[in-house]
Amino acid sequence: MKKKSYLKGTASAIIPGLGQLLNKQVLKAIFFFLIFALFISLELQTGNYFVKEEYENQVAYNKIPGKDFGDSWYNSMLENYYGVKINSSVSSSDKARYLDLEFEEYLDEIGVDVVFNESKGKYDIKGMENLTEDKALKYFAMQLSKSSPRTYTNLKNGDVISYEDFDSINYKNIKTKEVLFYNEESEIFFYELRTELPDKSVKKEYVQTNLFTNNIIENPIVLDKNDGLIEVNKLNSFFTDENNNIYLSVEIKEGETKEVKFIKINFDNKLEYSLDNITLTKKVIQGPIYISETDFFEYYEPSLLHNGVRLQYKEPKIMNIFRFTMGQTFRTPGNNYNATDFEKLMLKVYFELNPDIRDNFVLQYDNFFHDKAGMFIKGYWSVVTLGNAKKQNFTSYNALREAMIGKVTSKDNISQYISLVESIPIQGHISTMMLVEGLIAVILSLFFFIFNVWSAMDAYKVQEQRRKEEKVFKTKEYFKSVWDNGFEYIVLSPALFVLAFISIMPILFGFIIAFTSISGNQSMVENFNYVGLKNFIALFDFNSSLGSSFGKAFWGVLGWTIIWAVLSTVTVFFGGFIQALILNSDKVVLRKLWRTILILPWAIPALLSQMVFSVMFKEVGFINQILRDIGVYNILQNIGILGKPFSEMTGFLKYFWLGNENIQWFTNAFNTNFVKTTLVVVNIWLGFPYFMALMTGIMTAIDKTLYEASDIDGATGFQKITKITIPLVLYSTAPILIMTFSGNFNNFGVIYFITGGGPNTGLASRGYAGSTDILISWMYSLTVDYSIYNMASAFSVLVFLFVGSITAWNLSKTRAFQGD
Numbered sequence: 001m002k003k004k005s006y007l008k009g010t011a012s013a014i015i016p017g018l019g020q021l022l023n024k025q026v027l028k029a030i031f032f033f034l035i036f037a038l039f040i041s042l043e044l045q046t047g048n049y050f051v052k053e054e055y056e057n058q059v060a061y062n063k064i065p066g067k068d069f070g071d072s073w074y075n076s077m078l079e080n081y082y083g084v085k086i087n088s089s090v091s092s093s094d095k096a097r098y099l100d101l102e103f104e105e106y107l108d109e110i111g112v113d114v115v116f117n118e119s120k121g122k123y124d125i126k127g128m129e130n131l132t133e134d135k136a137l138k139y140f141a142m143q144l145s146k147s148s149p150r151t152y153t154n155l156k157n158g159d160v161i162s163y164e165d166f167d168s169i170n171y172k173n174i175k176t177k178e179v180l181f182y183n184e185e186s187e188i189f190f191y192e193l194r195t196e197l198p199d200k201s202v203k204k205e206y207v208q209t210n211l212f213t214n215n216i217i218e219n220p221i222v223l224d225k226n227d228g229l230i231e232v233n234k235l236n237s238f239f240t241d242e243n244n245n246i247y248l249s250v251e252i253k254e255g256e257t258k259e260v261k262f263i264k265i266n267f268d269n270k271l272e273y274s275l276d277n278i279t280l281t282k283k284v285i286q287g288p289i290y291i292s293e294t295d296f297f298e299y300y301e302p303s304l305l306h307n308g309v310r311l312q313y314k315e316p317k318i319m320n321i322f323r324f325t326m327g328q329t330f331r332t333p334g335n336n337y338n339a340t341d342f343e344k345l346m347l348k349v350y351f352e353l354n355p356d357i358r359d360n361f362v363l364q365y366d367n368f369f370h371d372k373a374g375m376f377i378k379g380y381w382s383v384v385t386l387g388n389a390k391k392q393n394f395t396s397y398n399a400l401r402e403a404m405i406g407k408v409t410s411k412d413n414i415s416q417y418i419s420l421v422e423s424i425p426i427q428g429h430i431s432t433m434m435l436v437e438g439l440i441a442v443i444l445s446l447f448f449f450i451f452n453v454w455s456a457m458d459a460y461k462v463q464e465q466r467r468k469e470e471k472v473f474k475t476k477e478y479f480k481s482v483w484d485n486g487f488e489y490i491v492l493s494p495a496l497f498v499l500a501f502i503s504i505m506p507i508l509f510g511f512i513i514a515f516t517s518i519s520g521n522q523s524m525v526e527n528f529n530y531v532g533l534k535n536f537i538a539l540f541d542f543n544s545s546l547g548s549s550f551g552k553a554f555w556g557v558l559g560w561t562i563i564w565a566v567l568s569t570v571t572v573f574f575g576g577f578i579q580a581l582i583l584n585s586d587k588v589v590l591r592k593l594w595r596t597i598l599i600l601p602w603a604i605p606a607l608l609s610q611m612v613f614s615v616m617f618k619e620v621g622f623i624n625q626i627l628r629d630i631g632v633y634n635i636l637q638n639i640g641i642l643g644k645p646f647s648e649m650t651g652f653l654k655y656f657w658l659g660n661e662n663i664q665w666f667t668n669a670f671n672t673n674f675v676k677t678t679l680v681v682v683n684i685w686l687g688f689p690y691f692m693a694l695m696t697g698i699m700t701a702i703d704k705t706l707y708e709a710s711d712i713d714g715a716t717g718f719q720k721i722t723k724i725t726i727p728l729v730l731y732s733t734a735p736i737l738i739m740t741f742s743g744n745f746n747n748f749g750v751i752y753f754i755t756g757g758g759p760n761t762g763l764a765s766r767g768y769a770g771s772t773d774i775l776i777s778w779m780y781s782l783t784v785d786y787s788i789y790n791m792a793s794a795f796s797v798l799v800f801l802f803v804g805s806i807t808a809w810n811l812s813k814t815r816a817f818q819g820d
Contacts, residue, residue, distance in 0.1 A: 005467065009460030016452050019459025023466075027475040032455040039376070039448045047374030055134045057358075059372075060365040063426055066344030069337065074136040075128050077325040078107075082114065082123040084321065097411075098324070100317040106139050107131065137345075141352030143316035144403060148302040155285070155296040156244045163301075171290040171297065172213040174265065176248055177236035177307040181206055181229035187271065189232070190223060211269040212291075230254050236307050239280035246283065246296055247274050267293045287311055303350075303399035310395075312402040313353075315410075319403050323412035330417035339418050343397070346404055347424055350397040361426075364389040370429060379441020386516065387429025390527050395423040428527045435512060439505050447497065514793035521787050535794040550791050553767030553778075560676070561774040565745040568683045573737060575684050576691025577729065581721070583692070584699045595696070602689035610753035613682050617665035617754075624662050636663075646670040669759040672771035679772060683750055687740075691733075698732050699725065742807050746799070751777040767791075775799050 012019030017033030020026075053059060061068075084090050084098045107114065111130040114123050150163035181190040190206040197203055206229070208220035223229075231253040239247045239262060247262040262280060264272040274280060286309050288299045302313045326342075329335055351358035367388065369381035401420060406413035465472045473481060483490065514535060518528045538546035539554050579598055583591050601609065616622045627633055636642035640649075641656045642663065649657050657671050658664065665678050702725065710720050730737075751757060757770030757777050768786050769778045775795055782792040 002464070002467070005460050005463040008463045009456045012459040013452055013456035016455035019455065020462075023459060023462045025462065025475060028458070028478065032451060035448065035451045039445075043374035043376050045374070047378070048372045049374070051372070055132065057362050057366065060362040061344075061348060063365045064344045064347055064424065066340040066342075067337065069133060069341065069345060071129070071132045073325075073329070074131050074133055077136075077321060078112070078125065078128060078131055080325045080328070081321045082125065084324075086116075086122055097317070098320050100143075100321075102143070103139065103318050110135055137349055137352050140316075140318060140322070140349050143318050144302075144313045144349070144400070145353055147316040148314045150299075150301045152290070152297040152299055155246060155283075155289070155298055161297075166297070168290065170292050171295075172215070172267070172292075174212040174289050174291055175214070176234055176238075176289065178234050180209065180211070180232045180234070181226050182232050182271070183229055188221065189269075190221075190226070190229065192226070211263075211271060212265060213267070213269060215269075235260075238283045238285045239274075240283045241274070241278050241280055246289075247280060265289070265291065265296070267291050303396045305396075310398050310401075313400055315403045315407075319406075320412060322404070323406055323410070323414050327412060327414050327417070330414065339420070342404075342418050343420060343424055346397045346400050347394055349400060349404070350394075354396075361392075364428070365426070370434075375437070375441045376445050379438040379445070382434035382438030383442055383512075386431040386529060387434050387527050389428040391428040392426045393423040394426065397424065398422070430525055431516070431518070431528045432524050435509060436505075439508055440501065443500050443505060447500075510793050510796060513789055514797045516790055518789045519787065519791070523787060523789065531790075535790050536798075538791075539794075539798075546791065549765055550767040553769040554795065557769050557773055557775055557778050560772070561745060564676070564680070564747075564774055565741050567680045568687065568744045568747065568750075569737065569741045571680060571684045572687030573691050573733075573740070575688035576693075577695055577726075579688060579692040580695035580699055581725070583696060598692060599689050601685055602693070606686060606749055607753060609686055610749055614666065614754045617678070617682075619659065619662040619664055619667065623665070627663065633663075666755045666772075667759050669771070672759065675755065675759065675772055679750065679754065682754065683747075686750065694733065694736065695729055698729050702728055738807055742803050745774070745803050746776045747774070748776045748780065752780065757781060 008019035008022050010019075011022060012032070015033070016036040017029040017031070020029035020032060081098070081103070084095065090098075104114070111127045113126040115126075116122075117124045152161045152163070152166045153159070154161070178191065181192070182188075183190070189209050189211050191209045193205045193207050195203045195205070204224075204226075206223040206226050208217055208222070210217070233251040233253065235249045235251060237249040239249065241247070246265045248265055249260060249262055252259045252261055262274040264274065266272065285298050286306065287301070287304065288306055290297045290299060300311060302311055304311045329337060351361065369378055369385075370387065370389075373381065398420060405415050405418050405420075408415075462472055515530055515532060516528050517531050518524075535546065538544050539551045541547040542551050544551070582588060583595050583598075588594065618624075633642065636658060640653050642658045643660065645660050646654065646657050655671065656674075657668070658674065659668060664675075666675055668675050706724050707720055710724060715723070751772055751774050755770070755772045757773035759771050760766065761770035761773075761781070762768060767778075768781060768788070770781075773781070776799070779792040779795050779799075782788040782795075
């Protein structure tokens with residue numbers, strides 16, 4: 001039955017060699033299975049399938065810079081704790097500061113049994129291994145949270161009200177750090193509102209506001225200037241008088257005069273300066289202030305960032321022995337820990353305090369496909385998703401600075417060993433690296449899948465031969481037939497294997513990023529996403545953010561690119577054709593000499609020629625100097641197209657403006673058609689020698705009898721050229737002509753090295769496209785100068801489709817190819 005053939009084929013498709021084994025072809029089965037085993041071993045060896053975490057969330061926490069202190073460190077902290085407790089030389093006040101009964105209860109809960117041994121005069125600690133780093137951090141977080149509840153503190157009498165019990169309805173939050181502008185006559189305050197306009201300029205407006213509170217002002221006054229207004233800079237520094245009134249220090253700037261004054265904080269937003277005879281005392285206030293008509297409260301929330309200051313967690317008792325042990329560690333010669341390790345510890349404690357932030361962190365940075373899967377599964381996942389973990393910078397852990405490092409006045413302060421940075425950067429998934437590695441894995445897996453398909457087809461075919469009672473090759477005969485019938489493919493396979501990675505893979509990479517959001521200076525080392533056809537749709541949607549600049553610019557650049565490709569191809573072709581006609585004429589003397597001279601531009605490296613032209617045609621270059629010396633400048637100035645600013649040009653002459661002081665061959669921002677024309681003319685010198693040499697050979701091979709017959713028929717010289725020479729030359733050069741068009745479509749060197757794409761380069765409103773940029777030079781600038789890889793890649797895909805389609809269609813229409 002044919003069903004058995006399908007089953008064996010399917011078996012080999014799943015496990016190569018299994019179908020051959022069922023067909024009792026052992027050697028064949030071993031061959032296919034060894035290849036499959038190599039595939040599986042690569043997957044297993046490059047993965048972490050069997051690696052177990054030593055503690056919870058270890059995979060994610062390993063992404064944080066620094067080392068773990070480990071369980072042994074916390075065991076040494078435990079020993080120090082009971083060492084202090086038994087040490088008679090430690091004062092009772094210090095013991096009260098170090099000892100924490102809640103910590104002892106926690107140790108009992110987790111299975112740490114501590115018993116005082118009277119004979120040895122010390123504590124015996126059993127089950128010390130139960131105090132792991134994970135459990136120690138949980139206790140730290142529990143105590144920090146317990147010691148630092150959210151509260152409101154009355155700034156007049158010091159009463160503390162819990163967050164849950166505070167009625168905030170009748171209170172207003174006040175602004176204590178900002179710059180206002182004051183109209184002394186109308187007693188109105190204004191704040192500065194800045195708006196970025198489409199041309200990247202900033203518009204400033206001054207909008208009416210309150211001095212302290214955030215009350216909404218209906219129909220506020222808006223000024224477009226701050227003339228006559230007094231600048232009031234709130235300094236976020238507070239003072240009190242003997243009546244517990246609170247004052248805010250401000251810097252008053254009127255003209256060039258600056259003066260620091262103190263204004264009374266009040267609910268009515270009145271400007272009241274302190275009297276000279278009042279003594280003010282500085283008061284430390286770090287949190288937001290809420291006021292009513294009678295009371296002032298400071299709000300406290302640990303880790304809250306207010307006016308650039310991070311509110312600190314309050315210190316629980318356990319932090320004293322923690323800092324004592326940490327100080328011992330850092331004072332020990334040759335210790336392996338540094339500030340980065342301590343910052344990692346602080347961040348882990350912060351995560352314990354904020355489970356939601358921790359869970360989100362773990363969700364991103366503990367990914368099975370990225371962290372445990374082998375190269376093939378990870379590769380396919382990488383190509384499909386480009387990763388999901390974004391780069392993050394954590395700063396809130398600095399709220400633990402005073403609790404874990406200690407205040408300046410703390411006895412066990414360890415700030416001399418720890419210098420905190422402002423943030424801890426956690427590198428996310430780098431999409432470019434993941435895409436490259438993913439494509440390598442995908443392409444490599446496809447070569448393995450070839451053997452899967454081969455194995456499945458062979459198992460099916462052998463079973464069918466047996467079912468039909470046909471001859472079945474023995475193993476040796478089978479592989480000999482494979483060698484004989486597939487010799488050319490076997491020989492080419494190493495080259496194809498290498499080509500897949502050095503040619504096909506980069507093409508696929510460039511194609512894929514056209515459908516992503518990769519853009520910006522840091523995008524190559526960060527995570528980005530797929531955006532579907534958004535980059536391509538933007539070329540047709542001029543109202544979108546991308547389309548308003550890149551969409552409009554694309555069509556302008558594409559139009560000029562087509563014009564450039566056509567003109568540069570036609571001019572060099574007929575330039576070479578005319579020179580070949582002249583050199584083939586018997587009337588020309590010293591033809592070898594002229595041919596040698598005219599071939600020189602082809603012999604000189606193109607890059608060198610392009611750089612020379614860019615120098616020769618500068619405003620103060622060699623060409624302009626010659627034109628000035630022979631009087632051409634005077635003629636152009638008399639005509640009115642040279643020697644005056646463009647702003648003074650009127651009528652049709654402004655379309656022929658060449659420059660102010662000198663002719664601006666490649667920098668004329670107001671007459672870009674002149675620059676483009678100059679480029680086309682310069683390109684003739686660079687390109688015609690090739691076609692001249694080519695057509696000279698073709699014309700030499702034309703049968704002379706055709707010309708003799710045309711002479712008998714009375715044909716003129718022009719008729720011989722149009723009826724004999726041009727058709728025969730075109731027949732032979734049509735494929736090359738089309739390839740030259742494709743080459744000029746992507747003629748990067750002439751544009752980049754002569755004009756740099758200018759004039760008018762670097763404008764965001766034009767998609768950073770210069771007036772003479774063609775698509776290839778524009779794409780280069782977008783990638784190298786502006787890092788806008790997604791749009792550049794989208795353009796490259798469109799260029800490939802456009803040039804490839806035009807070239808294929810034209811080649812299919814030529815007689816040379818139709819003849820094949």
